[in-house]
Amino acid sequence: MGFLTPIKANKAYRLQQKGQKAEARKLYEEAFAEGLNDPRYNLAYALMIIREGEYQKAKEFLVKHQKAPGMTPSQRVTLLVDYAACCFRLGDVDKGINTLEQQFQKGETGLLYQTLGYLYVEKYDAANRPDFDQVTEPAAEPEEAAGEEKAEETVSPREAWEAGQKKAEEFIRKSLEYDDEDPICLDNMGQFAYRVLEDKAGAKEWFDKAYALKDSQIDTLYFLSRYDEEAGDREGALEKLEKAAGGRFSPLNYCNRETILKEIERLKGAN
Incomplete structure (x- = not known):
């Protein structure tokens, strides 16, 4: 990395803040080609191309730079949230959810509550609910020989869906215990009621609360x-x-x- 590379990246960052995205992008990419690997600029660039809808490019970039030196815990969470958003928009909401669930086990943050809560709404939207009458149950496994430990009971697709939906609702409600004045979490609760539970009347209360705050x-x-x-x-x-x-x-x-x-x-x- 050359002496001027960080200066170039800082100029790109300032251009990005002014909305001059084409110029910023050119400088960022020159700096990365020269070996720049700074979490601040990595995340700024990733956000810029995510907003341009380049989810695959952003996802690959975030994976490549996930271990950038000097990354703070907060920056790590931001990187994983951006990665999860890319997964979701590329059609793999489960990958996004799993990524954030693993990070959440290491510590709760408002950003994780906001993002994971929303991904749960997307996953369990009533429009995505399978027609369980048409779902083929997995074939039963042969009984184990006497003396062997019995396998766990198979959970049906319907039971798995309902358990996941319950877990999602508990998580979103917990997010409001964490911060009952977070307008994003309030909106998540509204969307969960509206889109998942199909309870429009109950959802309005949450949307009104979110609107009053933001x-x-x-x-x-x-x-x-x-x-x-x-x-x-x-x-x-x-x-x-x-x-x-x-x-x-x-x-x-x-x-x-x-x-x-x-x-x-x-x-x-x-x-």
């Missing part, structure tokens, strides 16, 4: 707009959706900007 959360605004529309308040729904459209989207948002804009267009056309 009125700019994209997903909270989206779900509250659903209640406005159902109540016949199209103006209220549009106001929330337009505010959401101006937010900064992440891979851990339920809605992307295109979905929000389509909803705005639909509601305006219905007036």
